[in-house]
Amino acid sequence: MKRVLGLRPEMPWSFYVLDALFRKVLRQNAGVRWAVHHTSTIRSPERLRAGRGSFPGDSPGVYINADNGVEVGDFTNLGPHVGLISANHDAVANAERLPAAPLRLGNFCWLGMGAVVLPGVELGDFTVVGAGAVVTRSFPAGYCVLAGNPARLIRHLDPAACDAQARSTYAQHAAGH
Numbered sequence: 001m002k003r004v005l006g007l008r009p010e011m012p013w014s015f016y017v018l019d020a021l022f023r024k025v026l027r028q029n030a031g032v033r034w035a036v037h038h039t040s041t042i043r044s045p046e047r048l049r050a051g052r053g054s055f056p057g058d059s060p061g062v063y064i065n066a067d068n069g070v071e072v073g074d075f076t077n078l079g080p081h082v083g084l085i086s087a088n089h090d091a092v093a094n095a096e097r098l099p100a101a102p103l104r105l106g107n108f109c110w111l112g113m114g115a116v117v118l119p120g121v122e123l124g125d126f127t128v129v130g131a132g133a134v135v136t137r138s139f140p141a142g143y144c145v146l147a148g149n150p151a152r153l154i155r156h157l158d159p160a161a162c163d164a165q166a167r168s169t170y171a172q173h174a175a176g177h
Contacts, residue, residue, distance in 0.1 A: 011035070011058070032057060043067060047086075051076065051107065053173055056084070068119060069102030075169055076109040079131070083116040106142050108166055126162040130154075 002009050007016055019035040022028045029036045031045035036057040042048060047066040050056055051074035056064055059080045064070060067087035078084070086103045090096040100119035105111075109123055112131035117123070121135050124142020129135060133151040143162055145155040 007035075008055075015058075029057065034058070037062065040064075047102075048072070053169070066103075067097055068100045071102055071104045073105055073107035073109065073125065075107060075166075075173075076105050076111075078111050079113040079115070081114045082111045085116065086119050088119055108162065108169070109142075125166075126157055126159075128157070 015037070016035055018038045022038040023030055023032065023036060028038070029040065029042050029045065032042050032048070034050070034055045036042065037060050039060045040057040040062040042057050042064045044066040047069045048056065048064060049070070050072045053075040054072045054077070056062065056072050056078055059078055059082065061081040062078055064084045065086055070084050070086050084103055087097040087100060090098055103117055103119060104122040105117070106123055106125035106127060108125055109127045109129070111117070111129040112133070114132045115129040115135070116133070117129070117135045122138040122140045123129070123135070124140045126143045127139055128145045129151065130145065130147030132149070133147050134149040135146060135151040137150070139146060139153065143157045143159050144153050145157065146152065147154050
């Protein structure tokens, strides 16, 4: 039945029932084009782009401020309570938001629970951000693991293994699995 309705098989029915109630009836996160956890908040959803197999906000407590734009690559996952912040407030005129470059997450990234990514940051493909990390600068080369506050590079990933995983995932997605 989920396949017929175009719903993700790994998500329980209750997720979709609550999504319908909060997004369609109560209009919370109404502008988001995919199902969102009822405890997540997406600000400026029209400026949020998500790639294939990515559903930003489907984990509990996610906060996405896309005022300056947020781009999430293919098959990128956000854990619970992740924050993607594309705009800062002016330090003096708190009601004003400062312009910044869009926040960009590459393909096949994973952000662990409570990670925060700040305005203008770019993370390359296969970047893993550890739980609770605060990413204040870009790591555009990707294929790495970041952790800490501020986040720093703690390990490189094997690009060949990552690319093999990407080919497999794209093939499975194309086959409808």
